[in-house]
Amino acid sequence: MEMWKMMYKSHQFQNHISKQLNHLTDNLSMDLTTESRLQATAQLETEVSFWYYSFCRLIKSQQEYLRTLCQWIQLTDCLVSNQQQSRCSSAVRRLCEEWHLGFEKLPDKVASETIKSFLLAIQSIIQQQAEEHNQKKKSEKLQKRLQKELISLTEMEKKVEESVLTLDMNSTLSPKHPLSLKRAKTEALKKRVDVEKSKHLNSVQLSKTMILNNLKTSLPNVFQALMGFSKACVEVFEAIHGNSQPEIPCAS
Template sequence: MDKTRAEVRDLHCRILVAIRTIESISQRIQKAKDEELHPQLVELLHGLMRTSKTTLELHETQKQAMLEVKSFTYSAYGKFSNNSHRLATVQLESELQNWRSCFAQYISAQKAYVKALDGWLSKFNAREFDFYSRSSKSSSVLPSQNNGPPLFVICHGWLTSLEKLPDMSVMHAMTNFGKCIQELCAQQGEEQHQKRKVAGLRKELDKKVLAFHRAEGKILESKVSGKNTEVDVKHRDECLVVRKDQLDVLRKKLDAEKAKHCESMQETQQLTLRRFQEGFSSVFKSLMEFSKASLKMYAELVVKSKDSKVGDENGEPSSQ
């Protein structure tokens, strides 16, 4: 019996030591949250708010600049597209895809960070939850978004607000602009194809003109020398007329293809101006709306953090 009592006392002592250890660790965690995590999180929100304000101003300027573009005045404008132009278009599409990917990663990373932090606080703040729940006379054990430990209030509000940001509008605008760039790339390819057709016809025409002049020269020589009969000369003259008619047909065909090439050039230039203006304007507009919503979100979270701090100092749960 004495042995059993001794074992019970020993077990009781161990339990007390474990409880004190847990309480000590809990206090250190609480201190780290209050003195390190909370201020750093508030500082991060201030930084993100400043960043959102700056990006909003930049996107407003960019959008306005694109709306004011009426024409291109660079030295290559008005000339046909070449391989370097098409390569630049392909590179632009690649950069746009990378931009879209980076934006998606930024949103995903922020959501993952806040979600992980919110989940951690939900698990390790059961006592605080219970305190705030009793303080607010709530029947629920878990606090609401505006009722609970200050840090939890901020993180939960942040996580909820992130889901409401118009990030998908930005993604759609970038995707649509990417399709416009692909359309432009296809048009540049069509223009280059038309250019090659013109070059091929011009080469063929030059070759036939040269052959025609040679044949014409030989006929003149034969007439002067008198070596050929009148019938032969007449036959050659008739052949020369036929070849001349063929040259006229080829010239008309070349002129028609040159006109098509000119139209294709104009279409490429108009498409470049229109698509770039519409595409970039749409992207910048969506980014403006996103930055505006982000700025509002961070500003509200900063205010919430101040109110939570005041409520915490007064020993009251935060409520807004």
């Protein structure tokens, strides 16, 4: 009971901290595609996944223990030899039954599903970060290709300039001239680079918005659900503790 009281206070504090995210905006000067941030998100997914499965195992193990304990106590009733032991056995059986029934009514599904929703939110962030990272690589690849094309174009222009007698080189070139084709190709590549850069910037902004929105929504929901669960646990134990004082002490 004292443990769950402490858990309730801890979740209250965590809930208060999580609500401070509402003061953050997506106008953050950060590069979300850095390797360290990708690793941090992956680590967060690992921790929350472990948190979710550990919570589910805790509830399942506790309920199975109480169920087995109640069955065992029922089987030992036939070993009672006198009235005092009978009353003691009844008190113990009643305590375990109340404990079992109390845990069956706990809002563990709400808490576990909320943690799972948080996990799914993190996984959606990881997917978006992967798309952003791929878009960055695509943009950088095209940028390198453009740099090579610009160098090649400069070299071709020098050669053509040396081969013509007039300074007005543009007027002497037909649209099908290799230099004209080279310029058109380079210009088209410039436009593609601009498009991919724009896509990358949009992807970065989408990642920022998704991270903040998911954290602002999911984290308070998680800790509010855990506050409700830990408070319900305290109430269960308080009720059992108040109803489990036997009138006649059991023999040791």
